[in-house]
Amino acid sequence: MNLSNLIEEYIRQNIEGEEYLELKRSDIANKFNCVPSQINYVISTRFIPELGFYVESRRGGSGYIRISRLASSKSKYIFDIIDKIGYKMSQSVVDIYLNDFISYNILDKREAKLVKAAMSDKSLKKVDPSKKDYIRADIFKSIIMNMV
Amino acid sequence: MNLSNLIEEYIRQNIEGEEYLELKRSDIANKFNCVPSQINYVISTRFIPELGFYVESRRGGSGYIRISRLASSKSKYIFDIIDKIGYKMSQSVVDIYLNDFISYNILDKREAKLVKAAMSDKSLKKVDPSKKDYIRADIFKSIIMNMV
DNA sequence: TATTATTAGTCAGAGAAGGTCAAACTTTTT
DNA sequence: AAAAAGTTTGACCTTCTCTGACTAATAATA
Numbered sequence: 001m002n003l004s005n006l007i008e009e010y011i012r013q014n015i016e017g018e019e020y021l022e023l024k025r026s027d028i029a030n031k032f033n034c035v036p037s038q039i040n041y042v043i044s045t046r047f048i049p050e051l052g053f054y055v056e057s058r059r060g061g062s063g064y065i066r067i068s069r070l071a072s073s074k075s076k077y078i079f080d081i082i083d084k085i086g087y088k089m090s091q092s093v094v095d096i097y098l099n100d101f102i103s104y105n106i107l108d109k110r111e112a113k114l115v116k117a118a119m120s121d122k123s124l125k126k127v128d129p130s131k132k133d134y135i136r137a138d139i140f141k142s143i144i145m146n147m148v
Numbered sequence: 149m150n151l152s153n154l155i156e157e158y159i160r161q162n163i164e165g166e167e168y169l170e171l172k173r174s175d176i177a178n179k180f181n182c183v184p185s186q187i188n189y190v191i192s193t194r195f196i197p198e199l200g201f202y203v204e205s206r207r208g209g210s211g212y213i214r215i216s217r218l219a220s221s222k223s224k225y226i227f228d229i230i231d232k233i234g235y236k237m238s239q240s241v242v243d244i245y246l247n248d249f250i251s252y253n254i255l256d257k258r259e260a261k262l263v264k265a266a267m268s269d270k271s272l273k274k275v276d277p278s279k280k281d282y283i284r285a286d287i288f289k290s291i292i293m294n295m296v
Numbered sequence: 297t298a299t300t301a302t303t304a305g306t307c308a309g310a311g312a313a314g315g316t317c318a319a320a321c322t323t324t325t326t
Numbered sequence: 327a328a329a330a331a332g333t334t335t336g337a338c339c340t341t342c343t344c345t346g347a348c349t350a351a352t353a354a355t356a
Contacts, residue, residue, distance in 0.1 A: 002342090004342085004343065024303085025304060035344075036304075037304090037307090037344085038344060040304080045343090057305085058351085058352070059305080060301085090341075090342090115266070118291050122203075122290055123287040123291075124283065128276065129340085138271050138273060142266065143262055147258075147261075150334090151333075152334085172314095173314060182335085185315080186334065186335080188316080205314060207342060208341055209313065209342065210312080211342080212314085
């Protein structure tokens, strides 16, 4: 397990059931023994708006980072996601989406595994590398539109 | 005894009794005093799907190579199919197989629908047309190997 | 109000994996 | 002996993560 994943997990656990989570960047950095900007990295790669997270922050004395989860119904959530997914998706971004789908009961574990396999670099090994991420996004959208 | 055989043996011993084995390429390379790509060679020649193995990996910090062993009960049936599929699959051939899978309880209806969506012409619209059927076959194989 | 202390943000570059491919070498088959 | 098949190596590529120097905003204080 790497640092980013641990921090992600920590944040997910703490936001679970709450409307939002407020944290102090330097505290978390301290807790995980890393530089503060690591927290920004985790947030910007894993708590993205496309997944329904909304992040606010404030600098200066008693500053904070607040991560909120936008409440929405399942179908609205899916619709929003289709809307927001761009034209490209890397394999690791797929993983992040799939985790979220599992926690929102949109796919079960087995289905997520299936999607992951379908879109792995391995499956797409014959695709022109410069197009891979675009095709992955197309496949992903196709799949979730069919699952609503 | 050559290197590749030794490495193969080592991996086989370590996966014995387990569902999967996760290894660090550089560790193994080190252990056997060879270049890392040697491990890829061994895996690609000896831990192939036809022999009941499925391999996933991840790059970057704390990356890994995971070799899973497919359950043997259904695997013979699956491999026969993989064998028959060959390198190309049209969309209509996909449908035929999926129906088969449903009746053999390898996939349920929802999963089959998911697979179908993943491999539709729509999903693959950006793929070079001359490669489409090849990529479809790769995706299909990846999926079913993961579902056994 | 101006200054200073406290935060958080950004971004480029280093680091840490694994992947690919072709060339050289070795062993087996014809 | 020649050809084919299998193995080993290394150079270069891609992806993901982590760090630190520098920047920007806000609050606290003088």
